[in-house]
Amino acid sequence: MEFYRDATWVLEFVEQEDAKGRISGSLQTLVFQSCKRYKLKCNPKHVYAVLDSCWKYKPYLEKVMKKSGILDEIPKRKGKPMYSRLTLMLMCHDLLFSKAKRIQMGKLPIKTYVLKHKSRLHSELVKLKLKLKVKNLSELVSNADSENDMTPVRWIRINPLRCDVEATKLEIQKKFPTRVENWSDIVPGSIYYDEYIPNLFGIHPQDKITSHNLYKQGKIIIQDRASCFPAHILHPDENDVVIDGCAAPGNKTTHTASYMIKEPSKDPKIQIYAFEKNPERAKILDKMIKVAGCSKNIKINVGDFTKIALPEKYKDVTGFIVDPSCSGSGIFGRKFIDSLNRKKMNKDEADKKEGDEEEEVPDEQEEYNKREDLKTRLSKLSSFQFQVVKHAMSFPNAKKIVYSTCSIHAEENERVVIDLMLDSKVKQWGWKVAPRSKVIPTWPRRGKVEEFEEVFREDGNSSKCEELAGGCIRALPRSDGGIGFFAVCFER
Numbered sequence: 001m002e003f004y005r006d007a008t009w010v011l012e013f014v015e016q017e018d019a020k021g022r023i024s025g026s027l028q029t030l031v032f033q034s035c036k037r038y039k040l041k042c043n044p045k046h047v048y049a050v051l052d053s054c055w056k057y058k059p060y061l062e063k064v065m066k067k068s069g070i071l072d073e074i075p076k077r078k079g080k081p082m083y084s085r086l087t088l089m090l091m092c093h094d095l096l097f098s099k100a101k102r103i104q105m106g107k108l109p110i111k112t113y114v115l116k117h118k119s120r121l122h123s124e125l126v127k128l129k130l131k132l133k134v135k136n137l138s139e140l141v142s143n144a145d146s147e148n149d150m151t152p153v154r155w156i157r158i159n160p161l162r163c164d165v166e167a168t169k170l171e172i173q174k175k176f177p178t179r180v181e182n183w184s185d186i187v188p189g190s191i192y193y194d195e196y197i198p199n200l201f202g203i204h205p206q207d208k209i210t211s212h213n214l215y216k217q218g219k220i221i222i223q224d225r226a227s228c229f230p231a232h233i234l235h236p237d238e239n240d241v242v243i244d245g246c247a248a249p250g251n252k253t254t255h256t257a258s259y260m261i262k263e264p265s266k267d268p269k270i271q272i273y274a275f276e277k278n279p280e281r282a283k284i285l286d287k288m289i290k291v292a293g294c295s296k297n298i299k300i301n302v303g304d305f306t307k308i309a310l311p312e313k314y315k316d317v318t319g320f321i322v323d324p325s326c327s328g329s330g331i332f333g334r335k336f337i338d339s340l341n342r343k344k345m346n347k348d349e350a351d352k353k354e355g356d357e358e359e360e361v362p363d364e365q366e367e368y369n370k371r372e373d374l375k376t377r378l379s380k381l382s383s384f385q386f387q388v389v390k391h392a393m394s395f396p397n398a399k400k401i402v403y404s405t406c407s408i409h410a411e412e413n414e415r416v417v418i419d420l421m422l423d424s425k426v427k428q429w430g431w432k433v434a435p436r437s438k439v440i441p442t443w444p445r446r447g448k449v450e451e452f453e454e455v456f457r458e459d460g461n462s463s464k465c466e467e468l469a470g471g472c473i474r475a476l477p478r479s480d481g482g483i484g485f486f487a488v489c490f491e492r
């Protein structure tokens with residue numbers, strides 16, 4: 001029962017976030033967050049596995065449960081239903097959709113209650129499948145939502161701050177002896193040596209690397225390939241001092257450190273100032289830099305970077321990583337949640353349309369509202385992103401700033417670059433977009449020229465638009481081997 005009780009709390013939390021109309025973060029993050037918040041004893045991975053499946057089947061489970069009458073006959077105590085709707089849903093899920101097709105608990109009244117409805121539930125499921133013309137409901141949920149929503153490659157980088165790179169390469173080679181020439185050829189057990197980022201490797205997502213000693217000892221770090229671009233583009237050395245303006249959980253911070261710190265134990269001077277507004281996330285950042293072996297060279301500041309990082313206090317800072325909060329539209333998991341949000345219908349409406357095969361298609365007004373909501377959200381995000389980069393640009397001795405997002409929306413990417421390039425202060429400070437030749441030139445997918453053309457075409461200078469777009473990097477989710485990403489470098 002403990003498992004169902006814990007999973008019910010988490011499901012309740014996920015529903016609440018969903019009801020707010022926007023779920024920030026992936027389902028996995030949400031589940032792990034709430035397991036922590038409620039101090040649950042059950043294994044979060046187990047809770048996630050069940051919830052991931054239950055959430056996918058939720059629209060169908062709700063229909064089957066409603067038709068079976070299981071929600072109408074719940075016994076009451078002092079006028080209140082004795083069993084929670086969500087606990088019943090989790091149990092119905094296990095009974096109808098889990099591999100074992102059984103409720104994993106001892107003989108308790110709630111189990112007896114669900115089993116009393118077993119044949120009704122089954123027959124309603126059969127009717128629903130007939131109505132939807134599928135043999136199995138997995139045909140409706142698998143490909144479009146979940147499989148497309150997983151990274152095609154797990155990227156791992158060697159952390160030179162914790163190991164001898166060549167020795168670690170040999171160990172990796174031992175574990176993954178079959179090398180493939182292209183990341184798209186990766187199968188379980190094989191490995192791809194990345195051509196853009198040094199000491200970065202792609203393995204199959206099914207290959208469990210987190211139980212390997214190399215991972216446990218911080219010798220290798222899991223980090224998406226595109227997310228490694230900013231530190232590589234900035235490419236600071238031991239003479240630089242860097243600010244990471246929005247640092248937690250710290251992947252880019254520790255990657256940046258790996259370019260700057262030669263011998264961490266012998267040279268404990270502060271080389272990176274990491275800012276993080278969220279105190280909880282700052283704790284994770286602290287843990288990450290310790291695991292990565294660079295905590296002595298990084299000073300964490302908890303607070304708003306645009307307010308507490310005063311340019312006159314950081315006269316020695318030469319470079320910036322600016323990776324602010326964004327819509328996260330390029331991240332897996334979130335896409336899945338977004339697709340559910342799109343499909344989500346308000347219950348009354350669903351009830352009204354009961355029996356209608358097209359009921360999951362939102363009407364035009366709803367679509368319009370969603371588009372307007374997204375526009376407002378993107379506009380807020382992009383003005384915040386603009387402010388953060390502009391603040392970084394005000395530091396007197398900064399020479400290079402790498403701005404990045406894991407968004408696929410031009411509003412948060414090229415258009416932030418355009419707004420900065422048009423800003424009088426930014427012009428006065430002398431900032432320009434660095435050319436393609438300095439920004440991983442061999443990476444084929446660059447910024448969107450049409451975004452720059454909308455603003456700069458009137459200057460009669462189409463090559464300027466090509467140059468600006470060429471200075472930007474884009475990565476598409478999945479088809480470029482990982483998350484959707486954007487990066488640009490400003491220099492002076």
Ligand SMILES: C[S@@+](CC[C@H](N)C(=O)[O-])C[C@H]1O[C@@H](n2cnc3c(N)ncnc32)[C@H](O)[C@@H]1O
Binds near residue numbers: 278305
């Ligand atoms: C996209 S995440 C950064 C990810 C990180 N760069 C990495 O690679 O691991 C953005 C972070 O910026 C933090 N943040 C948002 N606004 C901030 C601000 N004004 N000052 C400092 N940190 C901020 C958020 O709390 C969040 O942790």
